[in-house]
Amino acid sequence: MLAAFAVVTAALLTFHRAVPNSVGHLGSLLEAFLPWLGLVAVVLLGLALLRRSVTALIALLLPAAAWTCLFGGLLLPGVKPGAHDLTVVQHNVSDENADPAGTARTLAGAGPDLIGLEELVPRALPAYEKALASDYPHHVVRGSVGLWSKHPLSDTRPVDIRPRGVPKDWRRGLRTVVRAPQGEIAAYVAHLPSVRLRASGLESSWRDESAGLLGRALAAEKRRTAILLGDLNGTVDDRGLGPLTSRMNVAERGFAFSFPASLPLARIDQVMARSATVRRIRALPPTGSDHLPIAARITPR
Numbered sequence: 001m002l003a004a005f006a007v008v009t010a011a012l013l014t015f016h017r018a019v020p021n022s023v024g025h026l027g028s029l030l031e032a033f034l035p036w037l038g039l040v041a042v043v044l045l046g047l048a049l050l051r052r053s054v055t056a057l058i059a060l061l062l063p064a065a066a067w068t069c070l071f072g073g074l075l076l077p078g079v080k081p082g083a084h085d086l087t088v089v090q091h092n093v094s095d096e097n098a099d100p101a102g103t104a105r106t107l108a109g110a111g112p113d114l115i116g117l118e119e120l121v122p123r124a125l126p127a128y129e130k131a132l133a134s135d136y137p138h139h140v141v142r143g144s145v146g147l148w149s150k151h152p153l154s155d156t157r158p159v160d161i162r163p164r165g166v167p168k169d170w171r172r173g174l175r176t177v178v179r180a181p182q183g184e185i186a187a188y189v190a191h192l193p194s195v196r197l198r199a200s201g202l203e204s205s206w207r208d209e210s211a212g213l214l215g216r217a218l219a220a221e222k223r224r225t226a227i228l229l230g231d232l233n234g235t236v237d238d239r240g241l242g243p244l245t246s247r248m249n250v251a252e253r254g255f256a257f258s259f260p261a262s263l264p265l266a267r268i269d270q271v272m273a274r275s276a277t278v279r280r281i282r283a284l285p286p287t288g289s290d291h292l293p294i295a296a297r298i299t300p301r
Helices: 002-014 026-032 034-051 054-059 061-075 100-108 125-132 205-219 239-245
Strands: 086-092 114-118 138-142 145-149 153-158 173-180 183-191 196-198 201-203 226-231 269-274 276-283 294-300
Touching: 002 034, 002 054, 002 061, 026 034, 026 201, 026 239, 034 054, 034 061, 054 061, 086 100, 086 226, 086 269, 100 125, 114 183, 114 226, 125 138, 125 145, 138 153, 138 173, 145 173, 145 183, 173 205, 183 205, 205 226, 205 239, 239 269, 269 276, 269 294
Parallel strands: 086 114, 183 226
Antiparallel strands: 086 294, 114 145, 138 145, 153 173, 173 183, 196 201, 226 269, 276 294
16 A cells, blocks of 8 residues: 555656646646655655565655656755846735835845835835835836836836736736846736635636736747746646746746745745746745745846
8 A cells, every 4th residue: 555655646746747627726736735745755655664565665766756856956056156146036025014124124135136026015115115225226116016126127017917807906017127237137026816725626717817918928028038026826836837937947946935934835936037047046034924035046148
Protein backbone atom coordinates (compact mmCIF):
# COMPACT_ATOMS: atom_id res chain seq x y z
CA MET A 1 0.00 0.00 0.00
CA LEU A 2 2.85 2.41 0.80
CA ALA A 3 4.45 1.65 -2.55
CA ALA A 4 1.13 2.32 -4.29
CA PHE A 5 0.79 5.70 -2.55
CA ALA A 6 4.35 6.52 -3.60
CA VAL A 7 3.55 5.75 -7.24
CA VAL A 8 0.34 7.84 -7.10
CA THR A 9 2.27 10.77 -5.59
CA ALA A 10 4.88 10.54 -8.34
CA ALA A 11 2.15 10.38 -10.98
CA LEU A 12 0.43 13.50 -9.60
CA LEU A 13 3.73 15.39 -9.61
CA THR A 14 4.67 14.30 -13.11
CA PHE A 15 1.27 14.40 -14.79
CA HIS A 16 -0.53 17.13 -12.82
CA ARG A 17 -1.61 18.73 -16.10
CA ALA A 18 -3.62 15.59 -16.82
CA VAL A 19 -5.85 16.13 -13.78
CA PRO A 20 -9.04 17.60 -15.28
CA ASN A 21 -10.26 21.08 -14.48
CA SER A 22 -13.76 20.43 -15.76
CA VAL A 23 -15.06 19.41 -12.33
CA GLY A 24 -14.39 21.86 -9.53
CA HIS A 25 -11.10 23.05 -11.08
CA LEU A 26 -9.39 20.11 -9.37
CA GLY A 27 -6.33 20.51 -11.56
CA SER A 28 -5.78 24.09 -10.45
CA LEU A 29 -6.42 23.12 -6.83
CA LEU A 30 -3.73 20.45 -7.01
CA GLU A 31 -1.29 22.80 -8.73
CA ALA A 32 -1.79 25.49 -6.07
CA PHE A 33 -0.19 23.19 -3.51
CA LEU A 34 1.96 21.02 -5.78
CA PRO A 35 5.28 21.50 -3.92
CA TRP A 36 3.69 20.14 -0.75
CA LEU A 37 3.41 16.69 -2.34
CA GLY A 38 7.05 16.43 -1.33
CA LEU A 39 5.86 16.39 2.28
CA VAL A 40 3.59 13.46 1.44
CA ALA A 41 6.66 11.60 0.20
CA VAL A 42 8.49 12.39 3.46
CA VAL A 43 5.60 10.95 5.49
CA LEU A 44 5.60 7.85 3.31
CA LEU A 45 9.35 7.54 3.82
CA GLY A 46 8.88 7.55 7.59
CA LEU A 47 6.20 4.89 7.37
CA ALA A 48 8.32 2.78 5.01
CA LEU A 49 11.25 2.90 7.43
CA LEU A 50 8.94 2.00 10.30
CA ARG A 51 7.58 -0.96 8.34
CA ARG A 52 11.04 -1.82 6.97
CA SER A 53 9.49 -2.13 3.54
CA VAL A 54 12.14 -2.38 0.85
CA THR A 55 9.48 -2.27 -1.85
CA ALA A 56 8.08 1.01 -0.55
CA LEU A 57 11.56 2.52 -0.22
CA ILE A 58 12.35 1.69 -3.83
CA ALA A 59 8.97 3.07 -4.97
CA LEU A 60 9.68 6.31 -3.11
CA LEU A 61 12.53 7.00 -5.49
CA LEU A 62 9.84 7.93 -8.05
CA PRO A 63 8.25 10.87 -6.19
CA ALA A 64 11.68 11.96 -4.96
CA ALA A 65 12.94 12.17 -8.54
CA ALA A 66 9.77 13.89 -9.77
CA TRP A 67 9.85 16.53 -7.01
CA THR A 68 13.55 17.17 -7.57
CA CYS A 69 13.01 17.69 -11.29
CA LEU A 70 10.15 20.12 -10.69
CA PHE A 71 11.36 22.08 -7.69
CA GLY A 72 14.91 21.11 -6.82
CA GLY A 73 16.35 23.92 -8.92
CA LEU A 74 14.55 26.50 -6.77
CA LEU A 75 16.78 25.51 -3.84
CA LEU A 76 20.09 25.97 -5.64
CA PRO A 77 22.25 29.05 -5.04
CA GLY A 78 21.62 31.75 -7.58
CA VAL A 79 23.91 33.83 -9.73
CA LYS A 80 25.66 36.63 -7.87
CA PRO A 81 24.00 40.05 -8.23
CA GLY A 82 25.14 42.03 -11.25
CA ALA A 83 25.66 45.74 -11.74
CA HIS A 84 22.68 45.96 -14.11
CA ASP A 85 20.19 44.04 -11.98
CA LEU A 86 16.88 45.58 -11.02
CA THR A 87 15.39 44.84 -7.59
CA VAL A 88 11.61 44.90 -7.24
CA VAL A 89 9.17 44.37 -4.40
CA GLN A 90 5.59 43.16 -4.77
CA HIS A 91 3.02 43.39 -1.98
CA ASN A 92 -0.71 43.16 -1.46
CA VAL A 93 -0.86 45.61 1.43
CA SER A 94 -4.47 44.67 2.41
CA ASP A 95 -7.31 47.13 2.49
CA GLU A 96 -7.56 46.47 6.26
CA ASN A 97 -3.91 47.28 7.01
CA ALA A 98 -3.77 49.31 10.23
CA ASP A 99 -0.17 50.45 9.76
CA PRO A 100 0.39 51.62 6.17
CA ALA A 101 3.36 53.82 7.14
CA GLY A 102 5.10 50.91 8.89
CA THR A 103 4.36 48.68 5.91
CA ALA A 104 5.90 51.24 3.55
CA ARG A 105 9.05 51.44 5.70
CA THR A 106 9.41 47.65 5.65
CA LEU A 107 9.17 47.58 1.86
CA ALA A 108 11.59 50.47 1.37
CA GLY A 109 14.01 48.78 3.76
CA ALA A 110 14.67 46.11 1.13
CA GLY A 111 16.11 48.84 -1.11
CA PRO A 112 14.19 48.00 -4.30
CA ASP A 113 14.11 50.07 -7.47
CA LEU A 114 10.37 49.44 -7.87
CA ILE A 115 7.55 48.70 -5.43
CA GLY A 116 4.23 47.38 -6.74
CA LEU A 117 1.24 47.57 -4.37
CA GLU A 118 -2.31 46.24 -4.45
CA GLU A 119 -5.42 46.88 -2.32
CA LEU A 120 -4.60 50.55 -1.99
CA VAL A 121 -7.56 52.33 -0.43
CA PRO A 122 -8.09 56.12 -0.43
CA ARG A 123 -7.77 56.51 3.34
CA ALA A 124 -4.34 54.80 3.40
CA LEU A 125 -2.88 56.19 0.16
CA PRO A 126 -1.54 59.44 1.71
CA ALA A 127 0.41 57.40 4.29
CA TYR A 128 2.14 55.37 1.57
CA GLU A 129 2.87 58.49 -0.46
CA LYS A 130 4.38 60.30 2.52
CA ALA A 131 6.48 57.34 3.76
CA LEU A 132 7.88 56.52 0.31
CA ALA A 133 8.29 60.05 -1.07
CA SER A 134 11.96 60.60 -0.20
CA ASP A 135 13.31 57.38 -1.70
CA TYR A 136 10.68 56.90 -4.41
CA PRO A 137 9.91 60.29 -5.95
CA HIS A 138 7.99 58.79 -8.87
CA HIS A 139 4.73 56.94 -8.43
CA VAL A 140 1.47 56.20 -10.24
CA VAL A 141 -1.83 54.85 -8.94
CA ARG A 142 -4.77 53.56 -10.96
CA GLY A 143 -7.74 52.28 -9.01
CA SER A 144 -6.45 50.08 -6.17
CA VAL A 145 -2.98 49.32 -7.64
CA GLY A 146 0.13 51.47 -7.73
CA LEU A 147 3.82 51.55 -8.55
CA TRP A 148 6.53 53.49 -6.72
CA SER A 149 9.86 53.99 -8.49
CA LYS A 150 13.33 55.45 -8.00
CA HIS A 151 13.35 56.14 -11.74
CA PRO A 152 11.10 58.38 -13.85
CA LEU A 153 7.80 56.97 -15.10
CA SER A 154 5.92 57.85 -18.27
CA ASP A 155 3.12 56.72 -20.59
CA THR A 156 0.97 55.42 -17.73
CA ARG A 157 -2.41 53.95 -18.49
CA PRO A 158 -4.93 51.59 -16.89
CA VAL A 159 -5.12 47.99 -18.05
CA ASP A 160 -8.64 46.58 -18.27
CA ILE A 161 -8.60 43.11 -16.69
CA ARG A 162 -12.19 43.24 -15.44
CA PRO A 163 -14.07 39.96 -15.98
CA ARG A 164 -17.63 39.95 -17.24
CA GLY A 165 -20.16 40.54 -14.47
CA VAL A 166 -17.80 42.59 -12.29
CA PRO A 167 -18.82 46.23 -11.55
CA LYS A 168 -17.29 48.89 -13.79
CA ASP A 169 -15.56 50.66 -10.90
CA TRP A 170 -13.35 47.56 -10.43
CA ARG A 171 -9.92 48.83 -11.52
CA ARG A 172 -6.98 46.59 -10.74
CA GLY A 173 -4.43 46.97 -13.52
CA LEU A 174 -1.94 49.55 -14.72
CA ARG A 175 0.89 49.83 -17.18
CA THR A 176 3.69 52.39 -17.18
CA VAL A 177 7.19 52.82 -18.61
CA VAL A 178 10.17 52.90 -16.24
CA ARG A 179 13.11 54.90 -17.53
CA ALA A 180 15.72 52.88 -15.67
CA PRO A 181 19.52 52.94 -16.19
CA GLN A 182 19.09 49.52 -17.84
CA GLY A 183 16.81 51.07 -20.46
CA GLU A 184 13.08 51.65 -20.79
CA ILE A 185 11.00 48.87 -19.28
CA ALA A 186 7.24 48.40 -19.49
CA ALA A 187 6.00 47.70 -15.96
CA TYR A 188 2.61 46.18 -15.19
CA VAL A 189 0.94 45.98 -11.79
CA ALA A 190 -2.15 43.79 -11.47
CA HIS A 191 -4.46 42.24 -8.91
CA LEU A 192 -6.43 39.33 -10.30
CA PRO A 193 -9.76 38.25 -8.73
CA SER A 194 -9.67 36.00 -5.69
CA VAL A 195 -10.38 32.29 -5.88
CA ARG A 196 -12.68 30.52 -3.44
CA LEU A 197 -12.63 26.95 -2.16
CA ARG A 198 -16.18 25.65 -1.99
CA ALA A 199 -17.81 22.27 -1.48
CA SER A 200 -18.05 21.97 -5.27
CA GLY A 201 -14.30 22.61 -5.68
CA LEU A 202 -12.19 25.63 -6.56
CA GLU A 203 -14.04 28.65 -7.96
CA SER A 204 -11.53 30.45 -10.17
CA SER A 205 -13.46 31.41 -13.30
CA TRP A 206 -13.11 35.16 -12.80
CA ARG A 207 -9.41 34.81 -11.98
CA ASP A 208 -8.83 32.74 -15.12
CA GLU A 209 -10.73 35.21 -17.32
CA SER A 210 -8.80 38.14 -15.87
CA ALA A 211 -5.51 36.32 -16.45
CA GLY A 212 -6.48 35.90 -20.10
CA LEU A 213 -7.16 39.62 -20.46
CA LEU A 214 -3.84 40.49 -18.84
CA GLY A 215 -2.06 37.99 -21.05
CA ARG A 216 -3.46 39.65 -24.16
CA ALA A 217 -2.33 43.07 -22.90
CA LEU A 218 1.19 41.74 -22.38
CA ALA A 219 1.19 40.11 -25.81
CA ALA A 220 0.31 43.49 -27.34
CA GLU A 221 3.07 45.30 -25.43
CA LYS A 222 5.47 46.81 -27.97
CA ARG A 223 8.41 47.39 -25.67
CA ARG A 224 10.87 44.53 -25.69
CA THR A 225 11.38 44.25 -21.93
CA ALA A 226 8.37 44.00 -19.63
CA ILE A 227 7.89 43.08 -16.00
CA LEU A 228 4.76 42.09 -14.14
CA LEU A 229 4.22 42.61 -10.42
CA GLY A 230 1.00 41.43 -8.91
CA ASP A 231 -1.21 39.49 -6.58
CA LEU A 232 -2.28 36.96 -9.18
CA ASN A 233 -4.18 34.72 -6.75
CA GLY A 234 -2.46 31.67 -8.20
CA THR A 235 0.88 29.90 -8.22
CA VAL A 236 3.11 29.68 -11.28
CA ASP A 237 2.19 25.99 -11.55
CA ASP A 238 -1.53 26.76 -11.74
CA ARG A 239 -2.76 26.31 -15.31
CA GLY A 240 -5.17 29.20 -14.74
CA LEU A 241 -2.18 31.54 -15.05
CA GLY A 242 -1.14 29.91 -18.31
CA PRO A 243 -1.84 33.08 -20.36
CA LEU A 244 0.87 34.76 -18.26
CA THR A 245 3.41 32.01 -17.59
CA SER A 246 3.42 31.08 -21.28
CA ARG A 247 4.60 34.61 -22.14
CA MET A 248 6.71 35.57 -19.13
CA ASN A 249 9.71 34.15 -17.29
CA VAL A 250 9.21 33.17 -13.65
CA ALA A 251 11.73 33.03 -10.83
CA GLU A 252 14.68 30.69 -11.28
CA ARG A 253 15.38 30.37 -7.55
CA GLY A 254 13.34 30.56 -4.35
CA PHE A 255 9.91 29.49 -3.14
CA ALA A 256 8.88 32.69 -1.29
CA PHE A 257 5.50 31.45 -0.06
CA SER A 258 3.50 34.62 0.58
CA PHE A 259 -0.02 33.65 1.68
CA PRO A 260 -1.44 33.55 4.25
CA ALA A 261 1.08 35.63 6.19
CA SER A 262 0.38 33.74 9.43
CA LEU A 263 1.23 30.37 7.84
CA PRO A 264 2.49 30.81 4.25
CA LEU A 265 1.44 27.83 2.13
CA ALA A 266 1.66 29.20 -1.41
CA ARG A 267 3.13 32.05 -3.40
CA ILE A 268 0.22 33.82 -5.05
CA ASP A 269 2.13 37.10 -5.28
CA GLN A 270 4.30 37.01 -8.38
CA VAL A 271 7.10 38.73 -10.24
CA MET A 272 7.43 37.80 -13.91
CA ALA A 273 9.47 39.24 -16.76
CA ARG A 274 9.83 39.20 -20.53
CA SER A 275 13.24 39.62 -22.17
CA ALA A 276 14.66 39.52 -18.66
CA THR A 277 15.52 36.87 -16.09
CA VAL A 278 13.98 36.73 -12.63
CA ARG A 279 17.03 35.47 -10.75
CA ARG A 280 15.82 34.92 -7.20
CA ILE A 281 12.64 35.60 -5.29
CA ARG A 282 12.32 35.79 -1.51
CA ALA A 283 9.76 36.66 1.14
CA LEU A 284 10.22 39.77 3.27
CA PRO A 285 9.23 40.22 6.94
CA PRO A 286 5.52 40.44 7.72
CA THR A 287 3.65 43.74 7.65
CA GLY A 288 0.11 44.65 8.63
CA SER A 289 -1.18 42.64 5.66
CA ASP A 290 -2.46 39.08 5.36
CA HIS A 291 0.15 38.63 2.60
CA LEU A 292 3.91 38.62 2.95
CA PRO A 293 5.83 40.98 0.67
CA ILE A 294 8.18 39.40 -1.85
CA ALA A 295 11.37 40.77 -3.38
CA ALA A 296 12.95 39.66 -6.62
CA ARG A 297 16.12 40.40 -8.57
CA ILE A 298 15.70 40.88 -12.32
CA THR A 299 18.44 40.88 -14.95
CA PRO A 300 17.44 42.52 -18.27
CA ARG A 301 18.78 40.77 -21.35
